[in-house]
Amino acid sequence: MLPKKPNLYTLLGLFRSAKPDEIRRAYLKSAKKLHPDKNQTAGETELFLDVQQAYQILSDPQRRAAYDATLPPDEVEKGPQSPIECKVEISRQTIPSGNDSQLIYALLRLSTGAEHKQTRVTPPLNVCLALDCSTSMQGSKMEMAQASAIQVLRRLKPDDIFSLVSFGDRAEIAIPATRELDIHRAETRIRMLTTGGGTEMYNGLKTALDEVRRYNSPSAVNHVILLTDGRTYGDEEKCYAEAKIAADEGIGISGMGLGSGWNDVFLDYLANLTGGGTMFVREPLDIERFLSEKFNSLSRAFAQNVEFYTEIAQNVQVNYAFRIQPDAGQLSFQDVTRLGPVFHDEPLTVLFEMRLEEGRQNGQSFQLLKGHLEASIASILAPVPNIPVRIDVTVDDSAEPGGPPQAIVQALSKLTLYRIQEKARLAVESGDYEKATQHLQRLATHLLSQGEKSLARTILLEAQHIEQQKSFTDGGEKQIKYATRSLLMPGEPRL
Amino acid sequence: MIHCPNCRHQEPDGAIFCSECGMQLVRLDGQDTQSIRPEPDDFGTAPISSQVVDMANVWISLHLLDNGQILSISDRSEFTLGRISENQPIMPDIDLTPYQAFDHGVSRLHAVIRRTNGSVSVMDLGSSNGTYLNGARLAANAEAPLNHGDILALGKLKAQVILNI
Numbered sequence: 254m255l256p257k258k259p260n261l262y263t264l265l266g267l268f269r270s271a272k273p274d275e276i277r278r279a280y281l282k283s284a285k286k287l288h289p290d291k292n293q294t295a296g297e298t299e300l301f302l303d304v305q306q307a308y309q310i311l312s313d314p315q316r317r318a319a320y321d322a323t324l325p326p327d328e329v330e331k332g333p334q335s336p337i338e339c340k341v342e343i344s345r346q347t348i349p350s351g352n353d354s355q356l357i358y359a360l361l362r363l364s365t366g367a368e369h370k371q372t373r374v375t376p377p378l379n380v381c382l383a384l385d386c387s388t389s390m391q392g393s394k395m396e397m398a399q400a401s402a403i404q405v406l407r408r409l410k411p412d413d414i415f416s417l418v419s420f421g422d423r424a425e426i427a428i429p430a431t432r433e434l435d436i437h438r439a440e441t442r443i444r445m446l447t448t449g450g451g452t453e454m455y456n457g458l459k460t461a462l463d464e465v466r467r468y469n470s471p472s473a474v475n476h477v478i479l480l481t482d483g484r485t486y487g488d489e490e491k492c493y494a495e496a497k498i499a500a501d502e503g504i505g506i507s508g509m510g511l512g513s514g515w516n517d518v519f520l521d522y523l524a525n526l527t528g529g530g531t532m533f534v535r536e537p538l539d540i541e542r543f544l545s546e547k548f549n550s551l552s553r554a555f556a557q558n559v560e561f562y563t564e565i566a567q568n569v570q571v572n573y574a575f576r577i578q579p580d581a582g583q584l585s586f587q588d589v590t591r592l593g594p595v596f597h598d599e600p601l602t603v604l605f606e607m608r609l610e611e612g613r614q615n616g617q618s619f620q621l622l623k624g625h626l627e628a629s630i631a632s633i634l635a636p637v638p639n640i641p642v643r644i645d646v647t648v649d650d651s652a653e654p655g656g657p658p659q660a661i662v663q664a665l666s667k668l669t670l671y672r673i674q675e676k677a678r679l680a681v682e683s684g685d686y687e688k689a690t691q692h693l694q695r696l697a698t699h700l701l702s703q704g705e706k707s708l709a710r711t712i713l714l715e716a717q718h719i720e721q722q723k724s725f726t727d728g729g730e731k732q733i734k735y736a737t738r739s740l741l742m743p744g745e746p747r748l
Numbered sequence: 749m750i751h752c753p754n755c756r757h758q759e760p761d762g763a764i765f766c767s768e769c770g771m772q773l774v775r776l777d778g779q780d781t782q783s784i785r786p787e788p789d790d791f792g793t794a795p796i797s798s799q800v801v802d803m804a805n806v807w808i809s810l811h812l813l814d815n816g817q818i819l820s821i822s823d824r825s826e827f828t829l830g831r832i833s834e835n836q837p838i839m840p841d842i843d844l845t846p847y848q849a850f851d852h853g854v855s856r857l858h859a860v861i862r863r864t865n866g867s868v869s870v871m872d873l874g875s876s877n878g879t880y881l882n883g884a885r886l887a888a889n890a891e892a893p894l895n896h897g898d899i900l901a902l903g904k905l906k907a908q909v910i911l912n913i
Contacts, residue, residue, distance in 0.1 A: 344762060353749070356762035608760065657764055657774060666772065669765040676768075695769045701874035704828075704857050706889065709874070 260324060261307040266335075266638035268625075269321070273312065275562075275639070278627065280308040283636040286471045300635060335638045336366045337556060337595055337628055343644060344661050347652035348619070352611035357621060359607065359644050360577075360661050363592075364600035365555040373597050375552045376631030377412035379473040381430065383461035384446070385481035385511075386419040391448040393537045394482055394511060401541040402443050405548055406436060414473070416464040417443065420457025421450030430464040454485030455492050458506075458523075462499050471503060472631050474551050476529075478544070480509040484516035492523055500527040500591055503629055505558060509534055509543055513728025517735075521582060528558045528591030530580035533735035535728075550579070554594035556628040559601065561590040561642070563624035571622075572606040577664045581671075581741035595628070604664050607644075617648040667741045670699055674737045678730050686723050690716045696737070708736050807863060810900070810907040812847055818910075825863040828873070829902060830856045844905065853877035853903025861894065866913060868894040877903035 262269055265279040287301035310316045344358035382405070384398055402417060409415055416430035417439075427446060428439045461477045469475050477499070485492070496506055508520035508531035521531045534543050565571060574586040579599050584590055586605075595601045607621055626640040673696045680689035693716035700709035715729045750759045750773055752766035759766060764774045805822040812819070819842065821827060830840030831849035833856050844854050855875035862869050869891040872879035879886045880901040886892050894900070896911040 344764065348762070354760035356760045356764075358762075358764065662764060662772075662774070665764050669767065669770045672767060673770050692768075698874070699770050702856060704873070706873065710889070 261311055261320065263638075264303055264307045264636065265311070266636035268639065268641060271639075276308065276311050279636055279639070280304065280312070282471055282629070286634055297634065304636065335628070335640045336369050336630065336633060337559070337640065338364050338366050339626065339640045339642065341642060341644060342658045342660060343646070344657040345646070345654060347647045347649040347654070348609065348613065349650050350613045350615040350648050352613075355609040357607045357609060357646065358657065358661050358665065359605045359622075360658070360664060361603045361605070361642070362600050363559060363595050363626070365595060365597050369555060370597060374632035377410065377414070377473045378548070378551060379414040379430070379465055379468045379470065379475045380548070380551065381416040381418060381461040381464045381477050383418045383420060383457045383477055383479045385421075385452055385457070385483060386446055386448050387421045387450055387452045387483055388448055389483055389514065395446070395448050397537040397540045398480060399443050399446060401544045403440050404541055405544060406439055406443070408545075408548070409434070414468050416461070418457055418461040418464060419446050420453060420460070421448070422453055423450070424453075424456040424460035426460060426464060430467050432468070452481060452483035452485050453488065454479075454481065455488035455495070458492055459495055462495060462504060465504050466502070469502060469504060471629060474554065474557050474631060475504045476551055477504065477506045478509060478547055479506060479520070479523075480511065480540070480544075481515055481520070482511040483514055484519065489519055493526060496523050496526040503558070505529045507531065507547055509540075509547070510731070511537065511540065513731065517731050522585065525582060525585050526591065528593035530582050530593065533731055535732070550594070550596070553596045553598070555597045555632070556595040556630045558629050559592040559595060560627045561592055561624060562627065563588065563590065563622055565622050566620055568610040568612055569621050570608045570610070572608050575604050575668055577602045577604055577668070577741055579742065581738050602664070604661070604668060613648045615648055615650050619646050619648055620644070621646060664741075670696055670740060671737045674733050678734070681719060681725060681730075686719050690720050693719070705740070711736070807911065807913045808861065808868060809910040809912070811910055813899075813906040813908060815847070817847070826860060828857055828860045830854060830858045832856075844902070847905060849905060852905035854905055855903070858902045862891070863913070868911060868913070870894045870900060875902070
């Protein structure tokens with residue numbers, strides 16, 4: 254007997270309830286991977302034809318309805334098995350009735366499924382390094398950046414695609430993206446880079462993204478690394494718009510901020526839009542370490558990016574979504590939130606703080622959030638099944654409140670420190686120096702009790718400086734931000 | 749509404765930490781903590797048990813004046829003193845909980861004793877109730893030399909220092 258053909262939904266990794274745009278996205282994603290122009294391996298063309306046929310039926314409402322009628326009812330709720338394991342914990346299962354505000358925390362944990370943990374297929378890289386070559390980079394910064402780029406170049410694998418864009422007032426393609434890179438020539442090009450002009454981020458970003466686009470493929474890791482020591486003026490919004498387009502195309506952006514003069518708020522936000530993160534590189538000497546770390550983490554990823562499609566109940570508000578691990582950082586929570594990569598050996602965890610307002614009646618079941626996750630996995634050819642996510646609570650006045658799960662308390666204990674740091678910074682910006690000092694002192698007290706003595710001392714000195722000079726020291730706010738952030742990450746070297 | 753007992757800031761119900769001062773607002777029930785807390789060995793700084801000590805290499809002992817017990821240290825040149833508390837991933841090298849540390853006002857991470865080139869020093873780690881050496885309170889985060897016979901007090905927990913170097 255022939256093996257049973259999977260149903261069309263399973264084939265595309267979808268649930269029976271999938272909306273038309275979900276079906277379209279799933280089809281486009283796998284069609285790009287499986288297209289006969291790209292693949293010659295036996296079996297892939299058949300899979301491509303199956304996927305195409307499934308899409309033709311499911312994208313036509315009439316044909317879909319006719320097909321649905323032929324499916325046995327017991328398959329309705331059974332979804333396909335995702336290669337990613339998903340676990341959601343919430344701070345409490347029951348809430349009291351009433352109209353007052355209630356906070357609920359949810360911790361989403363995604364890890365590589367057991368059968369894929371061992372295989373460790375490393376997809377090829379398609380990476381562009383966008384290097385700030387403005388006047389301020391002159392000297393040791395530029396020398397270290399050049400040396401680090403050459404190191405990266407030498408470690409590329411034959412399948413990898415590497416390009417380099419230098420930008421100042423204008424952007425130039427120093428090394429174009431190509432399949433057959435002449436390492437020798439490329440090294441020479443890197444050595445010839447010179448500094449000059451201001452920092453026009455948009456030109457650099459756009460040019461770099463275009464280089465990645467030339468070979469953009471769902472079977473590779475498509476990424477731009479933006480290394481800068483300065484700030485861009487006036488083109489931030491254009492950069493954000495470009496990052497959103499890139500994210501839709503499956504291209505990630507990571508930031509590396511060098512020294513004290515760069516705009517961390519801008520770079521963090523820009524990278525977050527694509528699920529990427531930003532690193533604070535304090536000294537030029539550290540460039541090489543951070544850059545090779547970045548390249549390692551790009552190839553460590555099992556899923557290059559996970560997207561969270563959500564619908565939130567009317568009187569629920571998501572105060573923030575914060576990635577705890579890997580690469581801690583605030584995410585920009587939207588209808589589609591890009592959560593970033595899931596590594597082979599390290600889970601992706603994201604903490605959500607939700608605020609629930611009025612209108613709860615006893616006995617009611619309350620759906621806070623409903624949605625699904627879509628993952629891009631370069632090493633898996635077939636469509637990757639979506640993962641449904643629901644967060645529900647029950648309104649129950651008689652329930653004994655249990656304690657929140659340990660994992661949530663632990664994540665929050667560190668995250669709270671990061672957020673106090675944010676408050677101190679806001680207070681300085683709004684001119685409330687007394688409040689800023691108070692926040693920093695409280696932060697230092699917590700750090701001391703956790704044994705983070707040197708960081709606590711740095712923060713106390715900073716508090717003193719604010720009291721006297723009404724400002725942070727040069728780069729002080731970044732140092733505190735990234736050091737408190739690094740407390741969230743296990744095993745990360747402290748700044 | 750929850751009022752933070754530390755800074756009086758108001759937080760909505762369900763808050764776990766005070767967003768103003770960082771104070772933990774929720775107590776976990778002990779059982780949950782016990783089952784999830786990793787084995788002390790995982791931290792690489794397992795609390796030193798006073799029974800299994802190689803007496804030949806003991807370089808410092810703390811003679812607890814309250815109950816006469818002696819804590820001996822041999823295999824490390826630096827150790828922190830404090831008490832393990834629920835819900836906090838802080839692990840002092842020596843956990844003083846069995847010696848009524850809490851009632852004596854010992855902080856979770858109270859002080860560190862360090863041996864460098866034949867001299868021994870003690871440093872208070874910003875503890876709430878202070879570290880006293882022969883009755884005088886030590887400044888936080890500053891090392892003070894420790895001599896044979898000194899009386900060291902962590903909060904109200906007193907011990908005589910016995911050096912063997």
